[in-house]
Amino acid sequence: MTRNIKLVIRYDGTHYSGWQFQKNADTVQECVESALKRIIGHRVKLTGAGRTDSGVHAAGQVANFKTRSKLALNKIKDALNSSLAEDILIVSAESVPLKFNSQRSAKSKWYSYTVTTEHFADPFIRHFAARYSYPLDIRSMRRAARVLTGRHDFKAFQAAGSGESNTIRAIKKIRIEKDGDLVYIDLWADGFLYNMVRIIVGTLLEIGRGKMAEESMKEILLNRDRRSAGPTAPAKGLCLVKVEY
Secondary structure, X not given: OOEEEEEEEEEOHHHOOOOOOOOOOOOHHHHHHHHHHHHHOOOOXXXXXXXXXXXXXXXXXXXXEEEOOOOOHHHHHHHHXXXXXXXXXXXXXXXXXXXXXOOOOOOEEEEEEEEEOOOOOOOOOOOOOEEOOOOOOHHHHHHHHHOOOEEEEOXXXXXXXXXXXXXXXXXXXXXXXXXXXEEEEEEEEOOOOOOHHHHHHHHHHHHHOOOOOOOHHHHHHHHOOHHHOOOOOOHHHEEEEEEEO
């Protein structure tokens, strides 16, 4: 009997070329698939909820695969964690209906971006926070972020050259908090375009330092031009926190 198994995966993306399989590059998908082949005895195709880029992290990536193996779920989980490198952890493994698809069944995703305003990065967070050594006006950033909530065309916040034709997404909430030298920017949405979170963050940071006016956020949305938005923030500050179904 075929089973559909859902994995929740946590990883430090520092040393990987993203989630999705690539030739001649180490990816999280490839590492987990290779380990699964050794454990259950056949090749599987993992479907991931989000294609995190090179250097991006995940606290709650979700992936599923189908197998006829009768190996118990706890044994699959434990065997994977024994086989994988220490920067990848299988948080859970559970059986789900055959129709479940980690990507297509997702209702919303939560991404978090971490910024440190220190001139010299703390060694304990250097892989997980982008350094931005400018004073930031958090209130201005929050006001600008409010413009983005709701259903909009986010073409201006899509990486140039991306092939996605449907650029309409719904951002449910954006939260910006400051704790000492750390700034956390959290976004919840029904889905994200390629590099959308990092471009939004890059734009908010430019607004926070006063290089862009907070009123420009509405103009960027309306003109749908990537060149009018801010830079793409570095990958290492981004983490896929949770996928909801």
